[in-house]
Amino acid sequence: MRTRLLLGLVLLFAAVFSGWSVWKHRPAERVKTANARSDYVLQDFTVVVLDKQGRESFTLEAPRLARHPGDRTMTIATPVFHVPVAPAKGQAPTREAGWVVRAKTGWVSADGDEMRLKGAVTANTAGARAQPISMATEQLNVFPARNRATAPGAVTVTQPGSILRGHGMEALLDSKRVRFSSNVKVRYVPSR
Numbered sequence: 001m002r003t004r005l006l007l008g009l010v011l012l013f014a015a016v017f018s019g020w021s022v023w024k025h026r027p028a029e030r031v032k033t034a035n036a037r038s039d040y041v042l043q044d045f046t047v048v049v050l051d052k053q054g055r056e057s058f059t060l061e062a063p064r065l066a067r068h069p070g071d072r073t074m075t076i077a078t079p080v081f082h083v084p085v086a087p088a089k090g091q092a093p094t095r096e097a098g099w100v101v102r103a104k105t106g107w108v109s110a111d112g113d114e115m116r117l118k119g120a121v122t123a124n125t126a127g128a129r130a131q132p133i134s135m136a137t138e139q140l141n142v143f144p145a146r147n148r149a150t151a152p153g154a155v156t157v158t159q160p161g162s163i164l165r166g167h168g169m170e171a172l173l174d175s176k177r178v179r180f181s182s183n184v185k186v187r188y189v190p191s192r
Helices: 001-023
Strands: 042-051 056-067 074-077 079-085 094-102 105-110 113-127 134-143 150-158 164-174 178-190
Touching: 056 105, 134 164, 150 178
Parallel strands: none
Antiparallel strands: 042 056, 056 074, 056 079, 074 105, 079 094, 094 113, 105 113, 113 134, 134 150, 150 164, 164 178
């Protein structure tokens, strides 16, 4: 009788311990599917986003966009952004004075004041220019209302006559000024 009681207590302890272990190591509660779903999805579209004054902040073309209802942010597949900037003080922003920015993926804040681009990001000055500028990096954050862009990693800036490489870039898009925080290298390329 004593052996049965001892065996029963051991089995009860093992059952309680295994139940507690399963409970403790269960996966984190998954987000409910209703919250994980997008409130809308656009496919093969072009959208013009306006700033608070009703002027064009940027235009976006992409094959797919999904808007998340919780934080109202948008994720985008292979986006192409057209970011207008003012060509001179006091003039209205135009696409001809702006930038065309491409990436593998994109994210836009709820207010449209920040764009985060990742994967083979390129930014080129728009329109026909005597001094076109190209930027290439893996991650670029664009702030259209402030005519500003930042990149935490390596960036290559190409323009006629020079190739500039560095890490930690900050660019003023309207004045086309670029500042790197480290590892800056310049290569002069003669024009043909």
